Amino acid sequence: MKITSPQSRTHLDEQIHVRNAKPLIHLQGVSKDYFGSTVLHKLDFDIYAGEVHALFGENGAGKSTLLKMITGDIQPSSGHIFINDEEIKIASVHHAKELGINAVFQEYTLVPQLTVEENLFLGSNLSSGIFLQKTKLREWAKKTLDRLEFDLEPNQLIMHLSHAQQRMVEIAKAFHSKPAIMILDEPTAALSGRETKQLFAMIDVLKNEGIGVVYVSHRTSEIFRLSDRVSVLKDGHLVCTETTPDIDEDQLIELAFGHRYESFFPTIKTNTGRELLNISNLSLSNSLVQGVSLTVNAGEIVGLTGLAGSGAADIARACFGLNQIKSGVITYLDDQVYNKNLGINDLTPRAMLDRGMLYLPADRRNEGLIMDHNIRQNISLPSLSLAKFSTGFWVRKKGEKHIMESVSRRLKINQLSIENVLNHLSGGTQQKVMLAKGFVRDVQLFILDEPTIGVDIGTRAEIYRLMQEFCDAGASILLISSDLSEVANIVHRVYIVDRGELLAEIPHKSINEATLSHYLDQREAPCHDQKTS
Amino acid sequence: MTKKRVNQKPAVWQPYISRVVNFIAFLYIKGGVLPWFLVLAVVGFSFSSEYFLTQANLRGISMHSTYLVLVAMAQMLVMLTAGLDLSVGVMIAMTSVASSLTMGAMWSGHGSGWESILIGCVVGLGACASIGLVNGIGVAWFKVPSFIMTLGMSSVVLGLALSLTGGIPIYGMPPNFTNMFGYGGWAGIPVPILVTVPCIGLMYVFLNWTRIGRYIYAIGGNLRAAQLSGINTKSCIVIAYTTAALFTGIAALLITARLDTGESNLGVSYPLLSIAACAIGGVSLQGGVGKLHNVVLGAIFIILIQNGMNLMRINSYYQMVAIGSLLIISIMAENFRQRLVLTYKNKTRSNV
Numbered sequence: 025m026k027i028t029s030p031q032s033r034t035h036l037d038e039q040i041h042v043r044n045a046k047p048l049i050h051l052q053g054v055s056k057d058y059f060g061s062t063v064l065h066k067l068d069f070d071i072y073a074g075e076v077h078a079l080f081g082e083n084g085a086g087k088s089t090l091l092k093m094i095t096g097d098i099q100p101s102s103g104h105i106f107i108n109d110e111e112i113k114i115a116s117v118h119h120a121k122e123l124g125i126n127a128v129f130q131e132y133t134l135v136p137q138l139t140v141e142e143n144l145f146l147g148s149n150l151s152s153g154i155f156l157q158k159t160k161l162r163e164w165a166k167k168t169l170d171r172l173e174f175d176l177e178p179n180q181l182i183m184h185l186s187h188a189q190q191r192m193v194e195i196a197k198a199f200h201s202k203p204a205i206m207i208l209d210e211p212t213a214a215l216s217g218r219e220t221k222q223l224f225a226m227i228d229v230l231k232n233e234g235i236g237v238v239y240v241s242h243r244t245s246e247i248f249r250l251s252d253r254v255s256v257l258k259d260g261h262l263v264c265t266e267t268t269p270d271i272d273e274d275q276l277i278e279l280a281f282g283h284r285y286e287s288f289f290p291t292i293k294t295n296t297g298r299e300l301l302n303i304s305n306l307s308l309s310n311s312l313v314q315g316v317s318l319t320v321n322a323g324e325i326v327g328l329t330g331l332a333g334s335g336a337a338d339i340a341r342a343c344f345g346l347n348q349i350k351s352g353v354i355t356y357l358d359d360q361v362y363n364k365n366l367g368i369n370d371l372t373p374r375a376m377l378d379r380g381m382l383y384l385p386a387d388r389r390n391e392g393l394i395m396d397h398n399i400r401q402n403i404s405l406p407s408l409s410l411a412k413f414s415t416g417f418w419v420r421k422k423g424e425k426h427i428m429e430s431v432s433r434r435l436k437i438n439q440l441s442i443e444n445v446l447n448h449l450s451g452g453t454q455q456k457v458m459l460a461k462g463f464v465r466d467v468q469l470f471i472l473d474e475p476t477i478g479v480d481i482g483t484r485a486e487i488y489r490l491m492q493e494f495c496d497a498g499a500s501i502l503l504i505s506s507d508l509s510e511v512a513n514i515v516h517r518v519y520i521v522d523r524g525e526l527l528a529e530i531p532h533k534s535i536n537e538a539t540l541s542h543y544l545d546q547r548e549a550p551c552h553d554q555k556t557s
Numbered sequence: 558m559t560k561k562r563v564n565q566k567p568a569v570w571q572p573y574i575s576r577v578v579n580f581i582a583f584l585y586i587k588g589g590v591l592p593w594f595l596v597l598a599v600v601g602f603s604f605s606s607e608y609f610l611t612q613a614n615l616r617g618i619s620m621h622s623t624y625l626v627l628v629a630m631a632q633m634l635v636m637l638t639a640g641l642d643l644s645v646g647v648m649i650a651m652t653s654v655a656s657s658l659t660m661g662a663m664w665s666g667h668g669s670g671w672e673s674i675l676i677g678c679v680v681g682l683g684a685c686a687s688i689g690l691v692n693g694i695g696v697a698w699f700k701v702p703s704f705i706m707t708l709g710m711s712s713v714v715l716g717l718a719l720s721l722t723g724g725i726p727i728y729g730m731p732p733n734f735t736n737m738f739g740y741g742g743w744a745g746i747p748v749p750i751l752v753t754v755p756c757i758g759l760m761y762v763f764l765n766w767t768r769i770g771r772y773i774y775a776i777g778g779n780l781r782a783a784q785l786s787g788i789n790t791k792s793c794i795v796i797a798y799t800t801a802a803l804f805t806g807i808a809a810l811l812i813t814a815r816l817d818t819g820e821s822n823l824g825v826s827y828p829l830l831s832i833a834a835c836a837i838g839g840v841s842l843q844g845g846v847g848k849l850h851n852v853v854l855g856a857i858f859i860i861l862i863q864n865g866m867n868l869m870r871i872n873s874y875y876q877m878v879a880i881g882s883l884l885i886i887s888i889m890a891e892n893f894r895q896r897l898v899l900t901y902k903n904k905t906r907s908n909v
Contacts, residue, residue: 058900346785374787383785391785394778396846405775406786414768421766448898461786 046109047072048205048236054103056089064089067262071205071236078251079240081280082480083450086260087240091207095127096120124204128195128211136183140176141165144197168200173222186333191215206230207238213478217544218331242480244273256280281482289513290492297322300469300500306352311338312524325501327511327518331544335524337504340471344383345371377406380468384458386477392458395447399457400428407465431463452483459490470494470501476510512537586897589839590890591851595858602865609868622860623753627808628827629834629856630760631801636835638797639777639844640696640703645805645831647714648685649824652809654718656681657819661729670731682806688714689802693795718821727819738814749811761849773797777844833884834859
């Protein structure tokens with residue numbers, strides 16, 4: 025059996041007609057229990073052809089459980105699922121695919137050692153007999169990537185791609201076959217403005233082709249831009265399902281979080297002090313960063329923003345000793361820490377940590393945290409050499425425990441859960457744990473690489489609050505972010521990076537989303553022409 | 558809960574069943590597969606042989622398990638860094654050969670020979686530690702996968718040991734060595750146990766109370782994150798391999814004393830047995846996860862199985878089949894446990 029979608033519709037007024045039509049899939053009173061605790065309570069959910077149905081709610085509200093149910097990853101404990109009016113049991117992910125349900129999840133599902141095209145068609149049958157049809161494969165891959173206007177080569181290895189590019193492959197993978205239902209779980213989390221626009225255009229095409237789209241996002245602007253209906257989940261309950269035009273942003277947030285976020289972005293005072301970090305004429309060996317100069321002063325938040333692959337993150341990583349430098353001088357607190365001509369190279373994580381710099385990577389799973397270890401171990405790891413944690417050789421367990429009590433208070437998490445293994449915690453909590461590494465040591469300069477990727481609004485507000493705390497305590501932050509609204513509202517000064525070069529420095533008074541996107545768009549247009557010509 | 562029971566009148570017993578299932582799942586998630594294995598083995602063997610639960614036999618088991626406990630602790634240390642040490646077997650051979658050759662050469666045949674014993678032990682441990690050091694340097698600095706590094710070293714060291722002895726057992730050590738470390742005792746407790754128990758304590762303190770111990774866990778948990786936290790991962794890996802070699806060396810000396818000969822074909826079974834002990838004890842092959850007491854129990858469990866099978870007069874070839882199967886089953890059981898943990902995830906998450 026396969027979900028059959030009605031003919032594609034061209035007129036908007038058909039929407040009323042569609043509303044009367046049968047849903048592609050209809051979940052009726054589904055619940056999910058895990059050993060006696062219920063994570064989903066008798067939920068009704070349906071998807072119609074040619075609509076975008078958004079799902080909104082905080083981390084742990086049950087969105088993933090619901091999606092997993094639709095994609096056959098888990099089975100409901102009770103309730104019914106109907107497809108074409110027929111009750112059905114979606115037995116496995118494979119079964120769901122056969123039914124025409126495709127999904128892009130937050131977790132990466134790519135094989136790093138294979139190429140883009142091989143990943144695109146992994147699991148789909150594209151062979152004649154026992155042999156793969158390689159030329160056809162390449163052709164189809166190209167077609168899919170072109171349709172999405174993603175700037176990727178089919179024969180690139182996944183492991184050589186950036187975070188954002190891998191994300192694009194993942195999306196392309198779900199798009200290449202024509203599904204009846206498409207599930208997108210925070211697809212824009214790592215994408216830049218341009219790629220997001222392409223994705224949205226693509227979703228519009230899908231809608232017109234009569235495909236039902238489930239769209240999960242923490243970004244309310246995306247929900248209002250895309251969706252026809254929105255369902256709000258809270259603590260495993262369906263709060264409501266509304267047609268999107270009938271609801272406004274404040275209502276939506278209040279429904280999902282129970283309270284309003286009046287001042288979502290805190291105003292962070294700046295009392296600019298002396299120069300902390302000075303990068304002059306920096307070029308990197310294995311990145312396109314070329315001749316970049318920038319400064320960060322004490323007590324300010326400096327943004328570093330650019331499209332995916334612009335090299336913004338590489339600049340910051342170089343300051344922590346994670347990228348090989350070709351030329352340039354880096355000065356930290358009046359000390360030269362890197363100068364090739366003078367043979368100075370003091371850039372290692374250990375040395376920079378000791379000097380008061382802390383870099384928190386974007387990829388918390390692979391670089392930032394130890395998922396098998398608990399919160400306490402993760403937070404104290406970079407600071408174990410400090411006197412309050414150890415006497416050189418021995419770990420002061422009592423001191424550590426004492427410090428963790430205050431950390432849990434600041435993080436607003438239960439004291440007992442300090443001993444919880446990270447794997448069992450939500451993405452938002454994990455992200456906060458990473459920031460908490462800055463609580464237990466003296467940090468003058470935080471380098472935060474996309475600190476709010478993939479976290480819900482509540483956690484986001486808390487992360488901003490933590491950043492405010494850091495700043496109030498006199499620290500500076502170098503914020504690498506591709507989220508323009510974040511950059512526009514948080515930072516005091518912003519550098520725009522494009523293809524490895526510094527495009528502009530924008531002072532505080534002229535920072536707003538419009539200027540930022542103006543700068544980025546301006547460079548996009550010619551860039552795109554060059555590629556196509 | 559009561560409300561639910563009223564609603565589902567026909568199945569009043571269901572909550573109890575699910576509660577029992579819950580409890581078993583909880584025990585399994587917390588304790589892993591080892592406690593179940595142990596209980597099964599003890600019950601099974603005590604039914605099949607009345608000699609199994611006698612004091613003499615239990616004493617024998619604890620005495621014989623000391624060697625494997627020591628080697629398993631060494632293996633654990635390496636496995637925590639996400640490595641594998643396949644060279645523990647030849648380390649035992651090399652230590653045995655080096656120490657017995659030294660003792661034999663130094664002892665004149667008269668007197669107690671304590672100096673030659675001491676020097677022999679130091680030489681043996683030194684030889685063993687240097688093998689560990691080479692392993693560590695190869696893995697940390699030259700990025701040779703630990704599997705290949707230690708496999709290669711197995712051949713290298715075995716070749717050296719054989720060339721030193723020509724494959725002939727070495728005699729001529731001071732009798733005090735064997736009398737003391739092989740068969741000696743204090744207050745009825747055999748010396749190997751007297752040596753091993755403090756070693757367990759040392760390892761426990763090393764892993765849980767020192768900075769390097771924490772770093773070793775961190776390196777295995779996520780090498781990249783450990784590097785970004787400013788840890789000197791290379792020297793920590795070298796320390797892990799060398800310390801592991803020292804523990805293996807201690808086991809090797811005790812085995813040599815017990816046998817009263819230095820042999821270059823000792824320890825062949827130890828790589829498999831020590832990895833099995835760690836796996837059964839829940840040490841993750843990906844590194845970063847593992848508890849010392851479980852590894853010690855895992856080692857004792859393996860000796861217990863061997864002892865039980867001996868009592869049942871099971872052919873030693875079938876014993877090999879059994880041990881290998883246990884290793885594989887324990888990994889399967891661990892994977893199943895991980896799946897259970899994942900399904901529990903949502904439950905624990907809501908408690909945060």
